[in-house]
Each structure stands twice: as C-alpha cells, then as structure tokens.
Amino acid sequence: MLTGRLRTNREEFRNITAEVEKAVRESGVQEGVCLVYCPHTTAGLTINENADPDVVSDMLFALDALFPDRPEYRHMEGNTTAHLKASFVGSSVSVPIAGGKLALGVWQGIYFCEFDGPRTRSYTVTVQAV
Amino acid sequence: MLTGRLRTNREEFRNITAEVEKAVRESGVQEGVCLVYCPHTTAGLTINENADPDVVSDMLFALDALFPDRPEYRHMEGNTTAHLKASFVGSSVSVPIAGGKLALGVWQGIYFCEFDGPRTRSYTVTVQAV
Amino acid sequence: MLTGRLRTNREEFRNITAEVEKAVRESGVQEGVCLVYCPHTTAGLTINENADPDVVSDMLFALDALFPDRPEYRHMEGNTTAHLKASFVGSSVSVPIAGGKLALGVWQGIYFCEFDGPRTRSYTVTVQAV
Numbered sequence: 001m002l003t004g005r006l007r008t009n010r011e012e013f014r015n016i017t018a019e020v021e022k023a024v025r026e027s028g029v030q031e032g033v034c035l036v037y038c039p040h041t042t043a044g045l046t047i048n049e050n051a052d053p054d055v056v057s058d059m060l061f062a063l064d065a066l067f068p069d070r071p072e073y074r075h076m077e078g079n080t081t082a083h084l085k086a087s088f089v090g091s092s093v094s095v096p097i098a099g100g101k102l103a104l105g106v107w108q109g110i111y112f113c114e115f116d117g118p119r120t121r122s123y124t125v126t127v128q129a130v
Numbered sequence: 131m132l133t134g135r136l137r138t139n140r141e142e143f144r145n146i147t148a149e150v151e152k153a154v155r156e157s158g159v160q161e162g163v164c165l166v167y168c169p170h171t172t173a174g175l176t177i178n179e180n181a182d183p184d185v186v187s188d189m190l191f192a193l194d195a196l197f198p199d200r201p202e203y204r205h206m207e208g209n210t211t212a213h214l215k216a217s218f219v220g221s222s223v224s225v226p227i228a229g230g231k232l233a234l235g236v237w238q239g240i241y242f243c244e245f246d247g248p249r250t251r252s253y254t255v256t257v258q259a260v
Numbered sequence: 261m262l263t264g265r266l267r268t269n270r271e272e273f274r275n276i277t278a279e280v281e282k283a284v285r286e287s288g289v290q291e292g293v294c295l296v297y298c299p300h301t302t303a304g305l306t307i308n309e310n311a312d313p314d315v316v317s318d319m320l321f322a323l324d325a326l327f328p329d330r331p332e333y334r335h336m337e338g339n340t341t342a343h344l345k346a347s348f349v350g351s352s353v354s355v356p357i358a359g360g361k362l363a364l365g366v367w368q369g370i371y372f373c374e375f376d377g378p379r380t381r382s383y384t385v386t387v388q389a390v
Contacts, residue, residue: 169363196326210315213315217306217319259390
C-alpha cells in the first residue's frame with residue numbers, strides 16, 4: 001500500500017492518474033486490480049473525463065445545486081454538504097490492470113475530489129495481482 | 131466469505147465497523163483488501179463520519195429531500211425511492227488492509243444503510259491478501 | 261480480464277448478469293471477487309433489482325429529474341448530465357464469488373447504464389481468487 005499526499009484548494013477535482021499509474025508500474029504487477037482509497041469523510045474519489053476541464057467544473061457546479069446547505073442540518077461543523085458530496089462520489093475507485101498498466105478508458109482520469117478544503121489530504125494505492 | 135446479519139429499523143445507518151474489523155482480524159491477512167457487500171436492492175453500504183451522529187441523521191434527511199416520492203413512479207411495491215437511495219450509496223465498499231487492520235481514516239466508519247426496513251438483512255465480508 | 265461488448269440505445273439499463281456469470285464460471289475461480297469495469301465517462305455500472313422492469317425505468321426517470329440540463333454548463337459536447345449520471349452510479353461494481361458463482365442477492369442484477377447512446381460500448385470483467 002502506497003500513500004500519496006496533496007494540498008487542496010477549497011473545492012476541486014485533482015487529476016491523480018499519473019501518480020496512481022506510477023504506483024502500478026513500480027509494483028511490477030501485470031494483471032490485477034488497483035484500489036485507490038480516500039481516508040477522509042469530506043473528500044472522495046471518482047473517475048471521469050480527463051479531456052475537457054469544463055466537465056469537472058460543471059460537476060462541481062451541479063453538486064452545489066444538488067446539495068444546497070439546508071437549515072435543518074444539525075452537524076456542528078456545518079459541512080454536511082461536503083459529507084453528502086463525498087458519499088455521492090464514494091471513498092474508493094477500483095481499476096483493472098492489464099499489461100502492467102491501468103486499464104482506463106481513453107477519456108478517463110482518476111480524480112481526488114476535495115469538498116471541504118483547503119487541507120492536506122492523502123490517498124492510498126493498493127495493487128493486487130490476479 | 132463471512133456473513134453478518136442485522137435487524138434494521140425503518141431507515142437507518144448502522145455502524146458495522148467493529149464486525150468487519152473482527153472478520154479481518156480472524157482472516158489473519160496482514161496486507162490486502164476487504165470487500166463488504168450488500169445483497170439487497172433497497173439497502174446499501176457507505177463509509178462516512180463515525181464521530182458526530184448528526185452527520186448520519188443529516189444524510190438521511192438530505193436523501194429524503196433528494197429523492198421525493200414521485201407520482202410518475204410505476205414500481206408496484208411503491209419503494210422506488212429506496213432503490214434510488216441504494217444506488218446512491220452503492221452495494222459495496224472496498225477498504226485496504228494494512229498491518230492486519232482496516233486502513234480506515236480516523237473519522238471513518240462503515241455503515242449498513244437501510245432504506246426500506248424494518249427487515250432482517252445480511253452483508254458479506256471477503257478478505258483478500260495482496 | 262475479459263471484455264464484453266454491447267450496442268446501446270439512447271438511455272438504458274442493460275442487464276449483463278448472465279455474461280458476467282459466464283466469465284466467472286470460465287475462470288474456474290471458486291472463492292474470490294469479480295470486478296466489472298466500465299471504461300466510458302458517460303456510462304456506468306450499477307447493481308439493482310432484476311425482477312420488476314419498472315424499477316429501472318423509474319430510476320432513469322428519477323435521474324433525469326435529479327440532473328436537469330442547466331444553462332450554466334459549459335462542456336462543449338453538451339452532455340454534462342450524462343457525465344453526472346455516470347458518476348452517480350459509478351464506473352465499477354465488485355461482487356464476491358462463492359462456490360464458483362457470483363454471490364448476488366436473489367433480486368440483484370448487474371446493469372450496464374447507458375446515459376449518452378446509442379453507442380458501441382464495452383466493459384471488462386476481472387476475476388480474482390482469494
């Protein structure tokens with residue numbers, strides 16, 4: 001299990017595909033599964049388009065519209081919407097490994113999703129052979 | 131593969147972290163991946179904050195607001211919203227194992243999410259070594 | 261890693277359980293985990309009810325209500341809602357294998373979710389033994 005670290009902005013999708021690919025390459029595993037895991041409750045991971053950066057900004061905009069702050073929320077830290085967004089994207093992504101590389105689609109990238117930054121965050125990469 | 135069972139309330143997030151941790155410990159696996167799986171279509175699993183119980187009640191409140199019952203729904207059982215919430219959280223969570231323990235973040239817990247109880251439910255735990 | 265292919269309609273949930281089950285059977289793995297992966301950014305995978313087809317049509321209806329097209333979206337292809345729906349369901353599902361078969365619940369099926377068809381799509385199946 002390798003650990004990656006990053007310093008985030010307030011809210012952003014950070015492309016970490018190159019770092020995960022490097023961890024797979026260094027593991028030497030040719031065929032298997034790569035689990036990327038986020039140990040935080042107001043951040044998550046998702047796989048989405050790596051080509052047009054407008055997709056990511058549209059997604060952040062849409063998640064704000066989907067999860068407005070509501071007066072009924074009681075969580076004392078006041079960041080319930082960040083917890084909701086984290087559960088929306090999920091805390092991990094699993095990607096198959098083929099020929100020693102992540103078997104991502106052509107347009108896919110792996111994104112670390114910060115919903116309550118800026119913070120120093122981490123994620124882990126676990127590589128399994130089949 | 132181990133099976134856990136629980137009796138749920140109408141709608142709730144039940145913290146099952148201790149039970150999953152026990153299954154990992156008993157497997158003897160030191161480094162690997164733990165897959166927790168929900169075999170139901172109106173319940174699911176998620177990872178979120180284990181400290182302030184208001185996070186969980188806020189999430190249930192928000193999911194009700196997100197998925198109102200709609201007159202257009204045709205599913206004869208009348209529990210379409212529960213199916214939607216189950217797809218929102220997802221049917222499994224994967225957590226890395228390090229040093230013989232779940233590599234959860236400090237504030238993370240694993241929750242069985244009931245959206246259409248009360249029922250007798252189950253989940254399975256599969257432990258893989260790397 | 262096996263690859264499945266399908267020709268989709270504009271928007272649909274296609275039940276691919278039989279194809280995934282066949283890949284598991286051919287692998288000979290008795291106990292393990294099956295990862296089904298979608299390499300597209302406007303399609304995804306989910307596990308939901310396989311009995312009443314109204315569940316699937318209700319879900320497509322609900323996702324349209326949840327993610328209306330918004331004038332603020334800037335993605336040039338105009339299919340931001342499809343990217344959002346793909347992140348909602350997620351790009352993979354993991355299912356335990358027991359006794360040489362997918363350990364799905366009685367009412368569960370694996371669905372390939374097309375949100376921006378019609379297209380020729382693919383998915384991969386990776387079978388891991390424990």
